[in-house]
Amino acid sequence: MTVDIGTGLLAVGAGLAVGLSAVGAGMGEGPIGAAAVGALAEKEELFGKGILMTVLPESLIIFGLVIALKILGMAG
């Protein structure tokens, strides 16, 4: 399978879109998750709120994924 440089760069771009947004989401979720677990230890009923707060930054990666798919679409 031969791939020209342009397509290759598109693939790298798609990878960066998902990868970097995942890193961003992870950096956001880490401290929130830690705080949420801390709160859970005190009060178990907070599970619902805790999970809501923890996954908030996750929409980042979804946007990254959409962009990656768009880029791959350009490669045809």
Next chain:
Amino acid sequence: MFKPQKMVKVGIVAPNNLLNKVIDTLYSLKAIQIEEYEKSEDFDIGHPLKRGEELSELVIKTKSIASNADINLSNKEFQREKLQEENIRNEINNIYDELKNSIETIDFYKKSLLAIKQKSYHVAFEGLKFDSARSNDENSLFFCGFVKRDIEKTVRATSETSFILTKDVDGARLVFILAPKAKKAEITAILKENNFLGIEKDEIRKLMPSVKTQFVDMHTRTEGLNRELVKEEKTLKTRLSQIKKESEQFILNANEILEEEHEKCEAPLKFAASKNTHVISGWVPEKRFEKVKETLEEVTENKIFVNLIPLKEKELGPVLLNNPRPAKSFQFLIDLFAMPQYFEVDPTILMFLTFPLFFGFMLGDIGYGFLTFIIFALLRMKFNKGAVSQILNILMLSSVGTIIFGFIFGEFFGEEFIPYLHIELPHLLSRAHQINELLAVAIIIGILHVLFGLILGFINTYHHHGLKHAVYEKVGWILLIPLVNWILVYFFKVVEGVYATILNYTIPPIPILIAISIIGVVLIFMGEGALGIIELPSLLSNILSYARLMAVGLASVQLALIINENVGIMFNQGGVMIIFGILLLIIGHLINIILGLFGPFIHSLRLHYVEFFKRFYTGGGKKFIPFGEKQKLN
């Protein structure tokens, strides 16, 4: 079904002499959650029933026996038996006294041995003086040594001239006895009964030169004491293991029954009490009210008064979810998140319908589906109680979802084509090749799910805050959905082909689209204020979030395909490689199944908790815990 059970508030007025019966009946009915009465000027709170004290003593004794015999009282898996309280009392007291005696003896031996060995009893002799006439009397006897229990009374009872002095030596009990010779046999018997350990004659003479009477030397036992101690410890150990073996059932049952009785005795603390009556108020599910009333009136021969208490404004009852049997397991997931409020829609049944489908959409494989179903069914036979069984029920349903989507995707252990059998599985949608279509389907599912959530939200808000708020808060968001669809089709272009055509039906011409979007934003601003405006993009990101339905599944398909491909290569090489190939096949798919269960479970749960619930669910209701139901002790 879509709502928690309706609750009514009842008040029960019972004369004091019937209180026992009423408590017993309520306890066995398990239908009322008692509201704690707070002391006021009009009424005091009740006092615990009289037998409570004795019961709590028995509870403590039972627990102490269990902890010594290594019986786990939190174990709830045992054969329930009906036991008479009288029998429990006798048996528990017997075992307790026996163990106590044995443990005390060991403790006594250990302490006295130490005192004798370190000669710490010497201190007790300092400044000790006896009446010289008696201590020199030829008709007197002198005993000195350690005893297990307090024997002052019994010794004094033997004769008027018996004299006894007790001293404490590092926790061991040292006694000095002067008694008439005639009473020797009697005193010796008392001492023997109390494991007397005498101090050697020469020692005493040295310590108390003034005493001239005859000494009774009983120190011989002291020498063999180490052996006796070991023997006693061994006896205790065998007895404890015997109790665990023979009486574990009894202890567990007794503990449960005693705790129940004890709880009943403490119940009046929650009641309002006057001189002659008690008033119990609490919540009862409406459909059980008549039955509760009838039963109470029957056992008390109509001598009590049961009535409904009118609710204050905005007073909310505790929440008891009410779902058909198959969906009941999903109450666990609701409880994990937050109980719905009393007036809220109970989403259990919705989760029962969509959770397995989302799970199936992500895992979607005939082979994995059947395999996991069998594993969970086997596990389910083993665990038939508690949270584990509920999770297994949920997983079994999810496996069914996996099988259904396995057929839709035409996948068997990742493959669309079964080698050797040469069967090409038919499919509606191929996950390996039609990624864009899969994405479009996932997003359309998202639009429908979020829209459904908004409609539920409308119903919830309408019931609790009225139509105006419902329109402001929820219709505004619903009006924005066409705009989101337009963005998805024309701007992001993530929905293509036939799916785009479908979505196009929901998008009005541009000027109208702009108009309803502006109305939507204004409504949201009126309903939720500036925060609502900040939240606007969340509608789009929530819907896009359903793209994970495609993404999570894709990862597991790819992993399965890679495993199969490598195994195929190994099989073609032949020889030893075939064995390695089989190993890779088993381990690889096992890992993929474990990942494939974990991912879809979490993500399916998240789509419900975050994207779906956010649109209608507040939660925070108080769970209905009836009087008589056992609670988890923290």
